[in-house]
Amino acid sequence: METAPHASSLTGSRPDADGDAGFPFSAVVGQERLQLALILCAVHPGIGGVLVRGEKGTAKSTVVRALAQLLPPVVDETGARPARLVELPVGATEDRVVGSLDLERVLRDGEQAFRPGLLAAAHHGVLYVDEVNLLHDHLVDVLLDAAAMGRVHVERDGVSHSHPARFVLVGTMNPEEGELRPQLLDRFGLTVDVAASRNVDVRMAVVRRRLDYEADPAGFAGRYATADREVAERILTARDRVAAVALDNVELRRIAALCASFDVDGMRADLVVARTATAHAAWRGADAVAEEDVRVAAELALPHRRRRDPFDEPGISEEQLDEAMREAGEEAARAEKSSGRDELERSSSVDDGADSHPNDAASEGGPGSRSDAGLSDHRDDVASNGRPSDADDTGLSDHRDDTERNGGPDGAGPEGGPDDDGPDSPSGGPGGGQSPSARGGRTGAPTTSIVTPPRWEVPGVGEGAAGRRSRAQTRQGRTVRSSTDTSAGLHLLGTVFAAAAHQRSRGRADGPLKLAADDLRGAYREGREGNLVVFVVDASGSMAARDRLSAVTGAVVALLRDAYQRRDKVAVITVRGQEAELVLPPTSSVDIAVRRLSDMRTGGKTPLAAGLLKAREVVHRERVRDPRRRPMLVLLTDGRATGGTDPVLRARAAANLLANESITSIVVDCERGMIRLGLAADLARNLRAGYLQLAELTGDSVADVVRAGSGRPGVSATRAA
Numbered sequence: 001m002e003t004a005p006h007a008s009s010l011t012g013s014r015p016d017a018d019g020d021a022g023f024p025f026s027a028v029v030g031q032e033r034l035q036l037a038l039i040l041c042a043v044h045p046g047i048g049g050v051l052v053r054g055e056k057g058t059a060k061s062t063v064v065r066a067l068a069q070l071l072p073p074v075v076d077e078t079g080a081r082p083a084r085l086v087e088l089p090v091g092a093t094e095d096r097v098v099g100s101l102d103l104e105r106v107l108r109d110g111e112q113a114f115r116p117g118l119l120a121a122a123h124h125g126v127l128y129v130d131e132v133n134l135l136h137d138h139l140v141d142v143l144l145d146a147a148a149m150g151r152v153h154v155e156r157d158g159v160s161h162s163h164p165a166r167f168v169l170v171g172t173m174n175p176e177e178g179e180l181r182p183q184l185l186d187r188f189g190l191t192v193d194v195a196a197s198r199n200v201d202v203r204m205a206v207v208r209r210r211l212d213y214e215a216d217p218a219g220f221a222g223r224y225a226t227a228d229r230e231v232a233e234r235i236l237t238a239r240d241r242v243a244a245v246a247l248d249n250v251e252l253r254r255i256a257a258l259c260a261s262f263d264v265d266g267m268r269a270d271l272v273v274a275r276t277a278t279a280h281a282a283w284r285g286a287d288a289v290a291e292e293d294v295r296v297a298a299e300l301a302l303p304h305r306r307r308r309d310p311f312d313e314p315g316i317s318e319e320q321l322d323e324a325m326r327e328a329g330e331e332a333a334r335a336e337k338s339s340g341r342d343e344l345e346r347s348s349s350v351d352d353g354a355d356s357h358p359n360d361a362a363s364e365g366g367p368g369s370r371s372d373a374g375l376s377d378h379r380d381d382v383a384s385n386g387r388p389s390d391a392d393d394t395g396l397s398d399h400r401d402d403t404e405r406n407g408g409p410d411g412a413g414p415e416g417g418p419d420d421d422g423p424d425s426p427s428g429g430p431g432g433g434q435s436p437s438a439r440g441g442r443t444g445a446p447t448t449s450i451v452t453p454p455r456w457e458v459p460g461v462g463e464g465a466a467g468r469r470s471r472a473q474t475r476q477g478r479t480v481r482s483s484t485d486t487s488a489g490l491h492l493l494g495t496v497f498a499a500a501a502h503q504r505s506r507g508r509a510d511g512p513l514k515l516a517a518d519d520l521r522g523a524y525r526e527g528r529e530g531n532l533v534v535f536v537v538d539a540s541g542s543m544a545a546r547d548r549l550s551a552v553t554g555a556v557v558a559l560l561r562d563a564y565q566r567r568d569k570v571a572v573i574t575v576r577g578q579e580a581e582l583v584l585p586p587t588s589s590v591d592i593a594v595r596r597l598s599d600m601r602t603g604g605k606t607p608l609a610a611g612l613l614k615a616r617e618v619v620h621r622e623r624v625r626d627p628r629r630r631p632m633l634v635l636l637t638d639g640r641a642t643g644g645t646d647p648v649l650r651a652r653a654a655a656n657l658l659a660n661e662s663i664t665s666i667v668v669d670c671e672r673g674m675i676r677l678g679l680a681a682d683l684a685r686n687l688r689a690g691y692l693q694l695a696e697l698t699g700d701s702v703a704d705v706v707r708a709g710s711g712r713p714g715v716s717a718t719r720a721a
Contacts, residue, residue: 023213025066026227027220029205030197031059037190037300038067039231041168043238044279047272048189049147049169051132051180051304058194059206060172064128067168070232072239074124084125086118086167088143090134095489097139098152101159114161119143119152122167132171133180136466137567140180143169144187177588181565186265189272191304234283242282247274250332251289257328258298262316264305273297295325456632456690458531458664464629467530467567474527486522494521530567532586532622532629534615535559537597538637538670539576540606551694552636552670556597559634564590569629571618572596575611577604578643582614586622607643608683609650611635616658632664635689638671639679648679655686665689 028035037050052060064085071083088097099117119127119142129135129143146152147169154161171188173180185191197203213220252274259269276297281289303316458470466474482494499519506514537556556572563570570593572584584596612635619631641647658665665687669680672694684691 022069022221023062023066024221024224024228025063025070025231026224027209027213028059028063028066029209030202031063031194033300034060034063034192034194035067036296037192038063038168038170039235039283040276040279040300041170041189042067042071042235043283044242044275045150045166045168046148047275047279048144048187049171051185051188051191052170052172052194053175053191054172054194055176055196056174058196060194061128061130064126064170064172067170068126070228070235071125071168072232072236084121086122086125086127088118088127088129088135090129090131092118092135092139093489094139094142097142098146098154099161100154100489101492112159114154114159116163117152119146119165119167120163123163123165124167126168126170129169129171131173131177133173133175133177137181137184137468140171140184141187143171144184147189148187175589176592179564179589179591185304186268188304190276190300192300237285238279238282241285242279245278245281245286246288247278248288250336251277251291251294253332253335254291254294254325254328255297257331258294258324259302261324261327262302262306264302269302269305272301276301291325291329295321298325456634456664456666458630458632461526462529462531462628462630464529464531465567465626466527468528469531469566469568470529470630472527472529474525474529478526479523480526481524482521483524484521485524486520489523489525491521491523494523495519497521528566530569530629532571532619532626532631533559533563533568534571534573534586534618534631534633535593536573536575536580536611536615536633536635536637537600538606538608538611538635539574539600539602540640540642541576541603553597553600555636555668555694557594560590560593560597569622569626571622573611573614573618574600575607575637576602577607579607580611580614582618586618605643605647606637606641607647608637608639608641609647609654610643612651612654612658616654616661616663619663630664632666633658633687633689634666634668635683635687636668636670636694637680637683638669639677639681639683640671641679651683652686655683659686659688667691669693 034052041047041050054060068083068085073080074083097117098119099115102113102115105113132140146165150164150166152163152165255273256270259273277289277293280293280296298321306316462470462472464472479491482491496513498521499513499515503514508514535556560570569586569588570590571586572593574581574583584593615633641651644650667680667684667687667689669691671680681691
C-alpha cells in the first residue's frame with residue numbers, strides 16, 4: 001500500500017571529528033513507517049534490508065544514520081566498539097565490497113592473505129547505499145545475498161574465504177532517476193515510500209527541529225537522549241526474544257493465503273512476511289504472532305513485489321489489503337475448523353491405551369507448533385525458491401502483455417483510410433471506423449504487441465555508465481588484460497611479470513619480489529554500458545491509421561522496456577504538424593516515457609527534418625552533461641516527409657548531417673499497404689543506419705539487422721526495402 005506522505009528534516013549528519021552528536025532517532029518528525037521498518041530489520045536482520053524510495057530532501061539519510069547510533073555495541077577481538085554505519089559509494093568495485101587478495105602481503109611476505117571489504121566492516125552495523133538504483137546490478141545482488149544469508153563467501157584470485165556479515169542493509173533511491181529491476185526489488189525485504197508532507201504543521205516542526213539541532217547539536221541530542229536510549233534498549237530486548245516468538249499454523253496460513261492472493265512470485269514474500277511479523281511481535285513484547293503483526297508485515301513487504309513489469313505502478317491500496325486480510329482470515333479460520341474436526345474424529349477412533357505423546361501434534365507441525373525457528377534456519381532456500389538473482393532480460397520478457405496471443409505487431413484490421421497525410425483534425429484522415437487514438441486525439445494506453453525487442457549496440461568500446469547494452473571499458477567488468485592504468489584495480493599477474501624482468505638488475509637472489517612503482521599494472525576490464533537512446537516517433541496523419549498506430553506504439557513500448565533492461569537513458573521526440581516536439585528529455589525513468597507516450601497526439605504533416613535536427617540537438621546537449629554516454633537514434637516512420645519547403649531533400653540533408661557525426665541509428669519502416677515507396681529505406685541509407693520493417697521487429701530475423709546496424713560508421717547498413 002502507499003505510505004503516508006510525511007517527511008522529516010532535510011539532511012542529517014553523523015558524529016564528526018569534533019564530536020558533534022548526530023541527529024537523534026527520536027527527534028525525527030513524521031517518518032514512523034520508515035522508522036518501524038528499520039527497527040524491525042535491526043531486530044531480525046534476516047528480513048533482508050529496507051529500500052527507501054522517495055524524492056530528495058525527505059530525511060532518508062537522516063533516519064538511517066540515526067538508527068546506527070541505537071544499535072548495541074559490537075564485541076570483537078579489539079574489545080567493545082560502537083556499531084558502524086558503513087556507506088557504500090555508487091562507484092565502488094566488487095573488490096572493495098566483498099574483499100580481495102591482500103596484494104601487499106603477497107608481494108612483501110609471500111603469504112596468501114585476504115583483505116576484508118565493506119561487508120565485513122558493516123558486520124553487526126548498518127550498510128547504507130545511497131542511490132542504490134544507480135549501483136551496478138551485480139553489486140546489488142552481492143549485497144542482497146549477504147544480507148539474506150548473513151555471510152560472505154569469496155572465491156577469487158586463488159582465495160577461498162568466508163566470514164559473517166550480519167548487518168542492516170538500507171538502500172535509498174529517487175524513482176525519478178530510474179527504477180530497480182523487479183527482480184532486485186523483490187530481493188529487498190521491505191520497502192517504504194516517502195514524500196514531503198503537505199501538512200503545514202508537520203513542515204513547521206521539521207524546520208524548527210532542524211534549526212534547533214544546527215544551533216546546538218549536543219544540547220539538542222541531549223533532550224532526546226532518554227527517548228533514544230529507551231528505543232535502543234527495546235531493540236536489544238526484542239532481539240533477545242525474537243527466537244522465542246511463536247508463529248502458529250493459523251497465522252502462518254494467513255500469511256500464505258495473503259501472499260497467494262496478491263499473486264507474488266516465488267516463496268521469498270512468504271518468508272519475509274513471516275520474519276517481519278515475528279520481529280514485530282517481539283518489538284511489541286508479545287509471545288506469539290497475531291493478526292496485527294501480519295498486517296504490518298504485509299504493508300511493508302508486499303507492495304513492491306507486485307511489480308512484475310517495469311511499467312507497473314508499485315503499491316497496494318488500503319482497500320486491497322483490507323480485502324486480502326479478510327479473505328486470508330476466513331481461509332485460516334476454515335482450515336483451523338477443518339483441522340479441529342479431523343483431530344476430533346481421529347481421537348474418537350483410537351483406543352484409549354494406544355501409544356501417544358502429548359507433544360506429537362506440535363512436533364508434527366500441528367496447530368500449536370512454532371514455525372519461526374524453522375524459518376530462520378532456511379534463509380538459503382530463498383534463492384532457490386524465489387526468482388533467480390541473475391535473471392536479466394528473461395525476467396521481464398516472461399510477462400509480456402496478452403496482445404502477443406491476440407495478434408502480431410501489424411494487427412488484423414484494415415488500414416482504415418489511405419496513407420496520405422491528413423489534416424491536423426479529430427478525424428486524422430478520411431478513413432471511417434478509426435479508434436479514438438487515431439482521430440488526431442490522444443493515443444491512449446500503448447499496446448505492447450512486439451514479441452522480442454531487438455538487441456541493438458553502439459559499435460566500438462565505450463566508457464559510459466554501467467549498463468547492459470554496448471561494450472565498454474568498466475570498473476566492474478571481466479578482466480581482459482593488464483594495462484598501465486591502475487584506477488580499476490591492480491592486475492596481479494601483469495605486475496609480477498613486469499617486475500620479473502628486472503629482478504637480476506635489482507640484485508635479488510632470493511626472498512620476496514623487488515618492486516618498483518613502474519612495475520604496477522592495472523586491470524583492463526570490459527563489461528557493458530548503458531546508452532542514450534533517442535526515439536523519434538512519426539506521429540503524422542499518414543501514421544494515424546488504427547492498426548498502424550497500435551503497432552507503432554506497441555513497438556516503442558517494447559523498445560522502451562528493452563532500454564529499461566539495458567539501463568539506458570531515453571528521450572522521446574514526436575514529429576507531427578509543423579514541428580518536432582521533445583516530449584521527454586533524457587531520463588533514466590523509462591516508465592515516465594511510457595506515460596508520455598500514452599498522451600502522444602497524432603495528425604498533420606510530417607516534418608521529418610525537424611525531428612532529426614531535434615534529435616541532433618538533444619544528443620549534443622546531453623554530450624555536455626554526460627560526455628561518456630554514447631548515443632543511439634531510433635527512428636520510427638514511413639519516410640513520407642511532407643512538412644515545410646522541399647521536405648524530402650531537407651530530411652535527407654538532416655540524415656546526412658547525423659551520419660557524418662557517426663551517430664548510430666536504426667530506422668524502423670512503418671510503411672504499409674500494397675504500394676510502397678521505400679522512402680524510409682532511402683532515409684536509412686542517408687543515415688547509414690540499420691533498417692528493418694515494423695513487421696520484422698520480432699524473432700530471429702532481428703539479429704542480422706542488429707549486426708548490420710552496429711557495423712562500421714560510414715558504411716551503409718541498410719537492406720533492400
